[in-house]
C-alpha cells in the first residue's frame with residue numbers, strides 16, 4: 001500500500017532531469033533541498049495526495065485512469081492520468097506548453113517509496129521514507 005506520509009530521503013539524477021525540463025540552475029539548487037513530503041490516501045481507485053515542500057503545499061484528488069490537470073512546483077502545467085500496472089502506479093502526463101510527455105512511476109521497494117521520472121530521454125528517481 002502507498003498510504004502514509006512519505007518524506008524524500010535521496011534523489012538520483014534529479015538535477016539532470018530538472019535541467020531537461022528546462023528549469024534554471026537557481027531553482028534546481030533550491031529544489032535539491034525541497035524537503036518534499038507526499039501524503040497518499042488510497043481508497044480503491046480513488047486517491048487523495050497532499051504534496052508539501054519548501055515551494056508550496058498542494059492537494060489533489062484523482063481516480064485511476066481518469067485524466068486530470070496538475071501544475072508542477074515550477075509552474076509547468078501538465079495533464080494526464082495515473083494507472084495501476086501490477087504493483088506499480090504509472091503516471092502518463094503531457095506538458096501543456098510543448099505537448100511533450102512526462103512519465104512517472106511509484107513503486108514500493110523494501111519499505112521505501114520509489115518515484116521515477118522520465119522526460120525526453122532523461123530518467124531520475126526520488127526515494128521516500130515513511131514518516
Ligand code: MYR
Nearest residue numbers: 018021049060070072074093104
Ligand atoms: C501526485 O500524484 O503527486 C499528483 C500528480 C502528479 C502529476 C505529475 C507528476 C510528475 C512530477 C514531476 C516533477 C518535476 C519537477 C520539475
